[in-house]
Amino acid sequence: MTNISCGIDFGTSNSSIAIANDGQISLVPVEQAQVTIPSAIFFRRTDNKAFYGRLAIGMFLDRQDGRFMRSLKRVLGTSLMKQGTLVNGASMNFSTIVTSFLQHIRDKADTVAGQEIDNVVMGRPVHFVDNNPQADSQAQAELHAIAQRIGFKNIEFQFEPIAAAFAHEARLSSEKLAIVADLGGGTSDFTVIKLASQYIHKADRSEDILANTGIRVGGNDFDKELSLAAIMPEIGYRSTYGDKRLEVPLKPFHDLAEWSKVNFLYTPKIIQQVRQLLHQSHDKARYRRLLQVLEDETGHTLLSAAEGTKIALTAENEHKAPMDFIETGFFIPVQRAVFEEAIAEEVEKISLSARECVQLAGVSNDDINLVILTGGSTEVKSIQTELRRLFPKAAIADENKLSSVGLGLAYDSQYKFGSSSQPKPATR
Structure with missing residues (x-):
């Protein structure tokens, strides 16, 4: 079998999966031709069959009879994971619900790969739950157990903003000191990292990652x-x-x-x-x-x-x-x-987290050469204005806002699970 690995970005609002196959990194179409899928699920009442993504949202908005859920990621690490919820009159565990959604996108990747993929890097926010290390560890453990349940044998984790940085690195012509702003539906995460195209083959990037911060505030x-x-x-x-x-x-x-x-x-x-x-x-x-x-x-x-x-x-x-x-x-x-x-108060919290990340990295705002924007919430005008104010000397990179984390996780899976081939530019 070919040494294939993948990265899964299970987002609060949107999710994606990308494959690393013989050095080639590519996003998997997860809903028809779309390479991102809304993290939504609809259980039809007549037979409790699950539908996902845009289809699930459409069925719900068309007033079809059933149970609709979104923002499932926010349940990880909370008491709701054990309590479960009613789905068409019967109790269902949230772990079962999240498993169903992630199995759906894993199956898409296996089909594209032509084999079962054993190796995965799962994305995770810097903090699933703010100021609660125990709940944060619990959330990752729950996601790890779900990844095992859907058939992955080797499971690693990577912070989502670091993954977004990896997705941009291949296109850089010189070394950059970057801050990644990953603003999703549920969390806002920041990473200060040294990037360069010649670093892309390094298996250990710990010395390049200067600081991480994150808060449970998002879209x-x-x-x-x-x-x-x-x-x-x-x-x-x-x-x-x-x-x-x-x-x-x-x-x-x-x-x-x-x-x-x-x-x-x-x-x-x-x-x-x-x-x-x-x-x-x-x-x-x-x-x-x-x-x-x-x-x-x-x-x-x-x-x-x-x-x-x-x-x-x-x-x-x-x-x-x-x-x-x-x-x-x-x-x-x-x-x-x-x-x-x-949202002024939320924007200030996000700004404070960005400033804290720079401070922890031991650099100044003016040292930042590149701001990498990822996640749909970076589209908000007041967020963009604040980041430009904080980092006036930096270039802004905002391509593939919804899919860069998935791509970066696949790059990271290539590093973590090994291949003789150096990663080639990603296909989108």
Whole structure:
């Protein structure tokens, strides 16, 4: 058998897998011709069959009957992994759910390779869980066990921002001191690393990696803050009820603004509570919309509208968020300035992590020659503005934002599992 290895980027929002085969690095088409797949799964109610990625999202948005889940990576290292969740009326362990998704993309790679691939480098954030080393170790152990379950025999891990650096290195003409900004759906990670094309064959890169930092803040948090600031008020958030003019309970709105919590809201108890408060509401028109969302189970559609608004605001100064799934002709105008104000605290946390990484590396901001952007959240204008402010002398590299980690993990698998061939430029 050919010595083939692979790298898997299991992302909060999107995932990819790339193969290293005789020095050739290539991304695997994981959904038709697409080399990235949304980390989403839909279990059809009639037979509990699983569907993945864009197909899963489409089936859910088409209101097909079943159970939809996204942001599965955020469950790793938390108590939810053991608790499980209801899927079409039956309890299912989150480990089983994540296994199903990763088996799907592993099967795609085996088909392309023409054999079962034994060797894998799994990507991981610098911190799965902030300020909790035990939970962080638990998250990696859970992912390792899942990789074993889907058939990998030799499993290594690499920090995702380091993998992104490896993906860019082959094209460099001279040595660069780079900072990698890997901003995904769930985490923001930074690495300061020395890169050069002649380093690409080195098996041990520890002396080139000067520092790593990371925080559990990402695009999903942007979606949440945008939703709470601009969308939730139009469905009754922070409205009042009763003679004492008390604020309505905020927890349902906060849960509606997080992908991993939406499905826990559709219970008879919660819906009944909202119905009771509606009678005493001082803003029945808006608060009734919350009841509508819960009764129709359209929380994920609401979040998709928030995510779509975030994406649209990278190019537009104002976007009309479509809400016609709640009321015919209903939309919410959202300005970019409102979005940027809503995420200002998150952007500052991300900036602080970048500054900490440079400090730990023992270099200055002006020493950085190259900023490598990877992950969809680097598209956000205020993030780009902040990184350019921090590193004014650096060039910006932002190709293959959604697939560079997967490519880099495959490069790393080549180093870790060995081959007589030096890696050749990646195919995309």
